[in-house]
Amino acid sequence: MYLFIGLKEQLQTYLDPSQVQEVEKSYIFARDAHAGQLRSSGDPYITHPVAVAKILASLHLDYQTIMAALMHDVIEDCEVSRETLVEKFGERVAGLVEGVSKLTQIKFRSREEAQAENFRKMMMAMVEDLRVVLIKLADRLHNMRTLGSLRPDKQRRIAKETIEIYAPIANRLGMYAIRSELEELGFAAKYPMRCRVIRDSVKKARGNRKEIVSSICNNIQSRLDAEYIDAEVIGREKSPFSIYQKMLDKVGKKAQVFDDIMDVYGFRVTTDTEDNCYRILGQLHNLYRPVPGRFKDYIAIPKTNGYQSLHTTLKGPHGLHIEVQIRTTTMDQMAENGVAAHWLYKSGNDINRAEIRAREWMRNLLELQKNTRDSLEFIESVKVDLFPDEVYIFTPNGNIIELPKGATPVDFAYAIHTDVGNSCIASKVDGKISALSTELTNGRTVEIITAPGAKPNPGWLSFVTTSKARTNIRHFIKNLRRDDAINLGRRLLEKALGGVTLDSIDKAIIDRVIKETRRENFEEILAEIGLGQTASVIIAHRLDPKVDTGGEKHSTQDRPLAIKGTEGMMIEYAKCCHPIPGDPIVGTISTSGGFILHRQDCNNVANHRDQLDKYVPVQWEKDVEGEFRVELRVGVLNQHGVLAKVTSLIADEGVNIANIEIDAHDGATNLLCFLIDVKNRLHLANIIRKIRLYDFVIKVSRHR
Incomplete structure (x- = not known):
């Protein structure tokens, strides 16, 4: 029982004694089930589920989640049936354990398909109960913390999956603390050399940085104190992974890569009210000059995952760039813990913004699941949603729709409603008719024009970016x-x-x-x-x-x-x-x-x-409808304006030209190859007859 003592002390700080007793029963069951099993490190296997439970206990998760965390591997590794769990611990706990368990019984054609199916199952279980993904994230976090005992190739594979899937899920659920740790551990395992070089460079550059950070913190704090604004200022250092990400963004932009990144200093200011956030922003813009185009108001328009904060970049002393985040204490707690703040800071029946956004996302997942053919297509669609670089678009009524960067009016239409997307025929951006493939930018007002009986165009798949639009069109x-x-x-x-x-x-x-x-x-x-x-x-x-x-x-x-x-x-x-x-x-x-x-x-x-x-x-049939593609070849003398005259004649006949190719036979003649849409042979014959009237035309023929 010595392993359970630390966890028990954590649980006693927020759970009822009867609930702690239930958790203890689940620990004994898991310990006995895993008896004799060892991890790759040589430790008893039960140390892993206990560590996962401790991570969740630090977020004050309910006792059923802690019980499921302790037993999350018993179905997979110990041949314990779901029925046994239902009988001993109830339907809720058994459902959570089953949701986290992997699909080892099913044989898949490839590793990619198996991973995709496991991911699909986890996502669908999450739709049923959000706590499933919280257990899975804690499970992955502890596995990453103990990754060193595995082979290097296995470490890299797990790290890649963590960076590509699990860290973005934590971000999508607003759980910054877990996301950043997953990214750092994943980066160190996937690119150990790059991580080491960046860490060493940071240490070398750290010399007078502490003094600069301390000086700026004091300047900001003094200004706020003088205005009687209650706030706390913290200077922070960029993590190796965020430095690496910024370096990748700088590649090809002729920047002094590492020095440019290290010249950016980060600060966070927390206060008690939303009103104070905007007052602090005004004081900072008076203290240091703001950099144009680098201000974002995520308080008025929160991110997709519920994140709220004011972001601004300032020109500090010695021309240094200062990045500042301004938020309330509650916003800061929500930013760190996202949906988990539902348990940490919940009062009564309140549901935090991150949880509302998470539930909306999960409803979309359910729709994706219904409309995708297989797990690989499903995971491809979800990945699109996991990496949003948002733009905020207004409806004509003033409502705000959040879309990923690169989204088009078709994505906007499907975000409003599937029926609007399916029946849209045109769009207006800021009152002007725009192509449906137009890339939308922040602050635009978009109006969708629909028509009864209109249908999605398969060609839309070439430019839509959201998974909802892509899945519904398919x-x-x-x-x-x-x-x-x-x-x-x-x-x-x-x-x-x-x-x-x-x-x-x-x-x-x-x-x-x-x-x-x-x-x-x-x-x-x-x-x-x-x-x-x-x-x-x-x-x-x-x-x-x-x-x-x-x-x-x-x-x-x-x-x-x-x-x-x-x-x-x-x-x-x-x-x-x-x-x-x-x-x-x-x-x-x-x-x-x-x-x-x-x-x-x-x-x-x-x-x-x-x-x-x-x-x-x-x-x-006698009366055939539609237009049909045909290849027309026109041999012409090499004279000025020949191509323009032939294309103009074809266009005047109401014919669409799909493609033109020019084959220079010799210096004197050219062969013009047109791919055009005609109604029938008579229509084609009329076009050929008119082209032949030009004196520069040598020969006209339909390609056979």
Whole structure:
């Protein structure tokens, strides 16, 4: 019990005796479960969960969390079942232990997938109960403190994961103290040489720095005392990791890297009221000259994780830059402990700002989880949210929306509501129409213009930055592809049935086919047909046994599938031959599902008449809708203004030019290659005819 004594003394300072007794029972259970197990350092394994519990006890976490921390490895390492924990300690504690446990039973294709799935599970458990991630962070913090007993390669791997995932999570939850320690320990383990060099450089530069810091502290304190403002001033030294991060930012900017970083001095001023924060700011700006563009008011507009403070940079004595943070004592406590301040400083039923922000983030995580395909995509999306460099954007009503740096009006629309994002068609930034890909900057007012029936554009994925926007666009595309597949599958099946519509087939027959094929519904069958995963003639034969599915000349082969041009994502037009309405065409099933249309004279489908099992006969509808890409080649004399005249003529015909390439044959002639969108062969013929009228044109042809 000697290991438990220190923890017990901590717990007795804030828990009831009956709760301390419950924690002691969990300690005895964990100690017995881990009996005989050793850590890499050779210490008894139970020392680790006790250390994790002590970290959480320092934050005054409730007794159930402390119990779960003591037993957080018993499911994974000791073959203790969840049911046993429920029976001995209750559902809440068992749920916390299970939330922290890793997924060692599931076999994954790769280490990355296993880590991603563990991370996904932790995030989802956190949504259920925030205390899960607090235990996990304390667990990781103690592991980092005792990392020295592991192999160097393992140290680097764990350090990388800590810097990339766990420190940002602590930051996202507003827990600065834990985040900074995780970063420092991770940096020392991942880059030991760099860390050592920076620490040595700091020691060498420290000489007269203490005197400078002390002098500035005294100057600030004297000014505030003279104005009867109650405040405490503290000078601080930059940590090796923050110096390293700033050095990385300076790379390529022609700076005297280390000296530039060390010339910045940091100070924190804490006071009792918010009003005093702004009074102190005024006094500091009178004492030292402020650096333009370096003031941030995180009190009026808090950071995403609930952090509040005033930040300003001043020109101090000898031209030194002074970075100052001004905040109330409560804000300082919240900045250090974030959501954990819910337990440390909670009075009554108050919930701190960091916890409110954390709950909002967790609701977003739940939406991400529903819309992502797998754990790797999920962790990629969450990482975007874990590294926000925020910009603050105003709605027309004056509300503030926080977005990561580089966000666009589409990100803003999805931040307001998913439906607004899905239906947005344009945006106004500060009252002016702006492209949806415009990068937003601080203080802009953005208005989103929506339209009923509008749909997300897959092209938005190339510029959106928030995980919510990216996930919702992907989710819509995935559903859109399914809808297109169902529509195409219906048409293919009706063709295979000889023109019989599915609406005319008895529901009992359709239900029988659903049962025979073991599908949930008929739409699933139609989607598989559209994606090329199931042959339409096989399903047609199940629906109507009279349908001939044998041989090469069954009746349905003589009725080509009509192409309207509105089939959406399930029809792809081959880039090798660029078929357009009016061309004789043939279809082939693509490996990813859907059809690829080729011209019948395309070399890539030369055997389509001999291999009827691989190709589907298709033809254009009479009234085809849409625009179709085609490659047009124009041989011209090398004269001034030739390209401008040809492109102007094409544009006057209402044709979009997707791409232009110029091939200089010799000094006298050039070959202009245009990729243009036309309606049909007649439309293309009119363009070719008009281009031929120019006297500098040698030859015009459609590329085959």
